[in-house]
Amino acid sequence: MGHKVIYVAGLGLIGGSIALGIKRDHPDYTILGYNRSEKSRQIALERGIVDEVTDDFAHFAPRADVIILAVPIKQTIAFIEELAHLSLKENVLITDAGSTKLEIVKAAEASFANQAVRFVGSHPMAGSHKSGASAADVNLFENAYYILTPTALTTDDTIEELRADLSGLHARFITIDAAEHDRVTSQISHFPHVIAASLMEQAGDYAKEHEMTNHFAAGGFRDMTRIAESEAGMWTSILLTNKEAVLERIEDFKERLDTIADKIKAQDDDGIWQYFNHAKTIRQEMEIHKRGGVDSFYDIFVNVPDEEDVILTILELLRGTSLVNLRINEENRDDIHGILQISFKNAKDQARAQKVIEANTPYKVTIQ
Amino acid sequence: MGHKVIYVAGLGLIGGSIALGIKRDHPDYTILGYNRSEKSRQIALERGIVDEVTDDFAHFAPRADVIILAVPIKQTIAFIEELAHLSLKENVLITDAGSTKLEIVKAAEASFANQAVRFVGSHPMAGSHKSGASAADVNLFENAYYILTPTALTTDDTIEELRADLSGLHARFITIDAAEHDRVTSQISHFPHVIAASLMEQAGDYAKEHEMTNHFAAGGFRDMTRIAESEAGMWTSILLTNKEAVLERIEDFKERLDTIADKIKAQDDDGIWQYFNHAKTIRQEMEIHKRGGVDSFYDIFVNVPDEEDVILTILELLRGTSLVNLRINEENRDDIHGILQISFKNAKDQARAQKVIEANTPYKVTIQ
Missing domain, CATH: 3.40.50.720 (NAD(P)-binding Rossmann-like Domain)
Incomplete structure (x- = not known):
């Protein structure tokens, strides 16, 4: 046409x-x-x-x-x-x-x-x-x-x-299928918005009695509540047009909270460990994490000092490389110090970057 | 001494x-x-x-x-x-x-x-x-x-x-006070770890029946489950040595989920909007967000194309500036494209960066 x-x-x-x-x-x-x-x-x-x-x-x-x-x-x-x-x-x-x-x-x-x-x-x-x-x-x-x-x-x-x-x-x-779309997005997007907003409300109420709640919140909490700042009107419409799936996820989640609460009450050391470790394993297997997935890349971690122009120095060494993203202080902890994470589009650039940085700087590079 | x-x-x-x-x-x-x-x-x-x-x-x-x-x-x-x-x-x-x-x-x-x-x-x-x-x-x-x-x-x-x-x-x-420390950290760290692990387990189970769950998960979900990859042993000990506070947060959270579920069931448009909007307001008022807080800085957002060496070009312009962090694609959306967020230690560097980038590149700079 x-x-x-x-x-x-x-x-x-x-x-x-x-x-x-x-x-x-x-x-x-x-x-x-x-x-x-x-x-x-x-x-x-x-x-x-x-x-x-x-x-x-x-x-x-x-x-x-x-x-x-x-x-x-x-x-x-x-x-x-x-x-x-x-x-x-x-x-x-x-x-x-x-x-x-x-x-x-x-x-x-x-x-x-x-x-x-x-x-x-x-x-x-x-x-x-x-x-x-x-x-x-x-x-x-x-x-x-x-x-x-x-x-x-x-x-x-x-x-x-x-x-x-x-x-x-x-x-x-x-x-x-439209219904399947709505079910999948209820799990990975709509219900997580409910969680983020609820956690934020909970922390806000708690801070009224426990003031340091406002101050000690670090990386993990910040990441988990980021989407609580999304536009309220849009998310209201989303919940109201995907009611059944979201309500079902809410009920399912409450049961999971009961499961972990029971383990805590029973002081079930091994059960709690299994719960956390299983979650960790599942996440590592998701596309979110896998190489080739839309949100994951070939990463290097550079242990850099907190000094001016360190990142510039490194990027100059990487000129012409298919750098996808970079950030400091993000993965998997409360507050990381001085780990520069750089993501590449392919393994070749990742390997080249590690080599070039280690050859030309005193900084240690690790690949996860 | x-x-x-x-x-x-x-x-x-x-x-x-x-x-x-x-x-x-x-x-x-x-x-x-x-x-x-x-x-x-x-x-x-x-x-x-x-x-x-x-x-x-x-x-x-x-x-x-x-x-x-x-x-x-x-x-x-x-x-x-x-x-x-x-x-x-x-x-x-x-x-x-x-x-x-x-x-x-x-x-x-x-x-x-x-x-x-x-x-x-x-x-x-x-x-x-x-x-x-x-x-x-x-x-x-x-x-x-x-x-x-x-x-x-x-x-x-x-x-x-x-x-x-x-x-x-x-x-x-x-x-x-030690007890107060444990209460505050139950809210901003220990219970969020329980949520992250539970959400990850939930999505993993859901993916067995709804395969695209593994693929569509984007930024929001990724951020919310990042700490689910923490070390299981450490978090088991934390929960077991802070049982009362964590259990209390779990029960409180279940009530909040009931509250939002009731609003969804009642098709309470305004009530859901208030819920989301209140969460948004609280987060914006937290130290997590405030200037001067340990986790917040003076940010600029640069609308950059997805091209090689764009970040290098910008960092060369910012040489000598107290850059604290930078990242692409993070705030407040499912998947942002091409927004480079740079954080500075003070307002002076923030203002200078905006001026220098706008004067020397075609990229638009916004300050939140």
């Missing part, structure tokens, strides 16, 4: 980044944009994210070959219902970008039943510290999972066509 | 680093070391961490003015009981380095009752990715909290004298 008209509703970080990604591989496509705020529309136009903008969602819908709803979950469902009453192009391809999938998919199947509409759910799994059209980034989804959940309205060609349109995002497309 | 004999039992990361810290300000002190493993004793001698070593704990005890027990909690209690039967110097100052304090303090008070022994509990709050005498580092405790818990055996001069001996550690000494 040649020229297409893509309509992106919602020109925030996600919608804007999707539009930029589409343009990268399809500069000939026309991209129309909707956003409620005038400022975002202006930024999107000025940055060339879209070709035309509107503040009236219905306005551009009839012109679109593909409609991408990149708005909050509730708004997504409202727009699906609105689209069902508009006169759209035959076989228009509609998708979304919501963090939960089952309720959106159900809304689409109900609204578009017996219409010449193709619909597939989408969850692009990336985000940013920043938000809004000004933060939109053509590389936001690079190597990120972009999950597609088929529906009764997904024909044989739907996913192939959408992936071709989105090829410029350089994402990792995965097709799974 | 002039020359002293310090006896450090346990020449691992903690004991070795304490010995090095003492030597920094007191090169004239004699430091004796005990360790079970011959290899650690050799390393400690070779690195000049100690002046003499033994594998017989009782052997050096009578010579010591100060005895520092830097061994696991159970061993600490066993050594306290052993010391009570040895002929020690009059008014010997004994302390430890355990992560829980009440049981150790009680053991000391019981064992040394009516003896000419001074005892104060210690918890140096630092650690490392690495362990053993080879990892000992004179700077390990720099700016770390070093908690002192007085006992019935702590005389007026005890804490002052110990702080003077440990001045070279450059730690932040704080004196609090």
Whole structure:
């Protein structure tokens, strides 16, 4: 298929980044944009994210070959219902970008039943510290999972066509069932947000009686509560559109807490050790940790002094290397001192880095 | 007081680093070391961490003015009981380095009752990715909290004298009640370890039925489970020596999970929003986050492309600046792309960095 008209509703970080990604591989496509705020529309136009903008969602819908709803979950469902009453192009391809999938998919199947509409759910799994059209980034989804959940309205060609349109995002497309998506994300994302918020509330209340709670919290606690600072509105919608799975995880977790509490009460030295050691083993086996996984890399650990320009010195030695990340003070302890962790994309760079640093500095390099 | 004999039992990361810290300000002190493993004793001698070593704990005890027990909690209690039967110097100052304090303090008070022994509990709050005498580092405790818990055996001069001996550690000494120490650390460290391990076990079990659990886990989940990889033996001892406080935190947390579950069941949109938003507010007010806190700094966020040598370019611009840390991809999202976060020690360097980077690169810099 040649020229297409893509309509992106919602020109925030996600919608804007999707539009930029589409343009990268399809500069000939026309991209129309909707956003409620005038400022975002202006930024999107000025940055060339879209070709035309509107503040009236219905306005551009009839012109679109593909409609991408990149708005909050509730708004997504409202727009699906609105689209069902508009006169759209035959076989228009509609998708979304919501963090939960089952309720959106159900809304689409109900609204578009017996219409010449193709619909597939989408969850692009990336985000940013920043938000809004000004933060939109053509590389936001690079190597990120972009999950597609088929529906009764997904024909044989739907996913192939959408992936071709989105090829410029350089994402990792995965097709799974909407309900399964919601179950998996309840475990690795939605319920952990509940834990982080609850731990934060608990510590806040405890600090009222035990003041040093506010001061002694170190790396472990900081890491565990980081996502408690996420945007409350988004997470409220996520919990409410994934109720069953989240509630089930909560109940399951309470049982696990009872299990460890029983072991503590029984002074079951060996049982507690097994509990901790099993958790450790499982984590080490997850993709989160495995080489080749999206979040793991080839790491070196450099024992550096707390001095100015040490990192600069090391990076100069590593010039031209595929360095993925670096940080001080993070893994697996309360507060590490002076361990610079550098992550590489492959074993060759990792080995080369160790050699170069050890040959040219007095710092000791270890590989985990 | 002039020359002293310090006896450090346990020449691992903690004991070795304490010995090095003492030597920094007191090169004239004699430091004796005990360790079970011959290899650690050799390393400690070779690195000049100690002046003499033994594998017989009782052997050096009578010579010591100060005895520092830097061994696991159970061993600490066993050594306290052993010391009570040895002929020690009059008014010997004994302390430890355990992560829980009440049981150790009680053991000391019981064992040394009516003896000419001074005892104060210690918890140096630092650690490392690495362990053993080879990892000992004179700077390990720099700016770390070093908690002192007085006992019935702590005389007026005890804490002052110990702080003077440990001045070279450059730690932040704080004196609090042992029971209060254990309560505070149950909240910000011990119970979070239980959560991390439980969440990891839960996800591991869930992955057996829902395979993508192993793959979709991203930044938030990774951060929340990082400490699940801690050493099982140490955490077993911690839970067993801080039972009451940890069990109380577990029960309290289950009630909080019930609270949020009830809100989800009731579809209480506003209630869930308040829950998340309150957690967010509390975290933003904690020392963990505040400027001037031990774990927080003056940060800038640089929107960088995923290209080689970008970080090097930026660090060259920042040469000579008091850079504290830097990382990519961390705050407050599922997966950030291309945000380089750099932390500085003061506002002046932070402002200067923003100016220099914006003047010399095309990258946008934001300050949170």
